[in-house]
Amino acid sequence: xxxxxxxxxxxxxxxxxxxxxxxxxxxxxxxxxxxxxxxxxxxxxxxxxxxxxxxxxxxxxxxxxxxxxxxxxxxxxxxxxxxxxxxxxxxxxxxxxxxxxxxxxxxxxxxxxxxxxxxxxxxxxxxxxxxxxxxxxxxxxxxxxxxxxxxxxxxxxxxxxxxxxxxxxxxxxxxxxxxxxxxxxxxxxxxxxxxxxxxxxxxxxxxxxxxxxxxxxxxxxxxxxxxxxxxxxxxxxxxxxxxxxxxxxxxxxxxxxxx
Numbered sequence: 001x002x003x004x005x006x007x008x009x010x011x012x013x014x015x016x017x018x019x020x021x022x023x024x025x026x027x028x029x030x031x032x033x034x035x036x037x038x039x040x041x042x043x044x045x046x047x048x049x050x051x052x053x054x055x056x057x058x059x060x061x062x063x064x065x066x067x068x069x070x071x072x073x074x075x076x077x078x079x080x081x082x083x084x085x086x087x088x089x090x091x092x093x094x095x096x097x098x099x100x101x102x103x104x105x106x107x108x109x110x111x112x113x114x115x116x117x118x119x120x121x122x123x124x125x126x127x128x129x130x131x132x133x134x135x136x137x138x139x140x141x142x143x144x145x146x147x148x149x150x151x152x153x154x155x156x157x158x159x160x161x162x163x164x165x166x167x168x169x170x171x172x173x174x175x176x177x178x179x180x181x182x183x184x185x186x187x188x189x190x191x192x193x194x195x196x197x198x199x200x201x202x203x204x205x206x207x208x209x210x211x212x213x214x215x216x217x218x219x220x221x222x223x224x225x226x227x228x229x230x231x232x233x234x235x236x237x238x239x240x241x242x243x244x245x246x247x248x249x250x251x252x253x254x255x256x257x258x259x
Contacts, residue, residue, distance in 0.1 A: 008167045016239040018043035023083065025073050025130055026100035028055045030201035031149070034227035035097060035234045039207060040066060042235060047086040049073070049130075050100065073100045073163075074128030076133075083133035085119045092141065095238045096134045099149040106163030116165040120161070123169035131191075133163040135180075138189045145190045147237045148177045151198040156257050158197060170195075176248060181247035190246040197253025198224040213256070220255035 011193045023040050026032040028050035036046045047067040048055045056068030065171065067089055071082040087093050101123040104115060127148055138144030139251045153162050153171035162170075174193055181191040198213040200206050230252045236242055251257065 011132070015042035016235060016241065017095075020094040020238075021047070021092060022097060023047045023049055023086055023093065023130070023134070024097040024099065025049045025126065026149075027054045027097075028058050028068075028098070030099075030203070031196065031227045031230045032097075032099040033058065033203075035099070035231040036062065036066075038228065038231040038235050039095075039238070042209050044095070045090055046091070047140045048148035048208075049082055049086075068144060073098075073130055074121035076125075079126075079129040079133040083130070083137070084243065087130075087137055093134060093137055094161045095146060096130060096146045097149075097234055097238065098130050098146070100126050100130075101149075101169065102186045103162045103166055106165060108164045111163055111165050119165040119169050120172070123166075123174040124176065129172050131176075131180060135184065135189070142188045144185075144188075145242075146177075146180065146192075146236055147234050148173050148191070148193045150174045150177070150193045150195045152251070152253050152257050155195060155251075155259065177221070177249070178247050185246055190237075190242070192242070192245060192247065192250045194230065194233050194237070195249055195251050196225065196230045196254070197251070197256040199227060199230055199252075200224050201227045214254075218256055219253070223254065225252060225254055 022044050023030055027036045027048040039046050045065045048059045049071050050068045051072050059066040059068030069082050070076045115163050150173045150253055151170040153167040154174050158167035177191055177193040189225050201211055214223050233250050233252050
């Protein structure tokens, strides 16, 4: 979308992603599932890429236009194969959302080396691998947008659910996002990051989470966030509403971390 000489923007089609195609890694559960659902509701054809076997069944739930792909993002060859498969099935790719990654606790002297490496592979390598698989297609079309999920843990040094290795991995994603944004802007490819705070994804009891994080004043808004609220930010960044936004980090934390 390009501004007119007077600076005005053309009216956007509704729904926001009508005619667009997207890959969402880690899309079978949690925030990824909420984002895939919202993208589909806004007209996108969505490829759910996940290690979980329910990637295919969830895509079927969304409708016949969507696609489920079982793949490990830490495997570069698997990412290349998955991206090629989606592009072949959809005809083109407009949006890549990277969310896949594991979360485990652990301190600097207690986390096992194997666990540290696995966390880095799933988050940093996984983001790197999927972006590398999609970027040649984006560059060829001179169009595309990438939205990477980081975390409040990268900004405040952990202190929530994930350990030191999780905070480091999510910080790596922020650096990668900014570097890609600078490099790819001349190709008309936008790259942004989202940093959620304490978010209810259905894995834990909502009342318990609110008592832990909001009841003690840690969250100024007085409650944890919902997965759908994070999905809305991914929708904004993936859509033409964010046509002049690149290299940005959008916080979704209810005021838990303000900087």
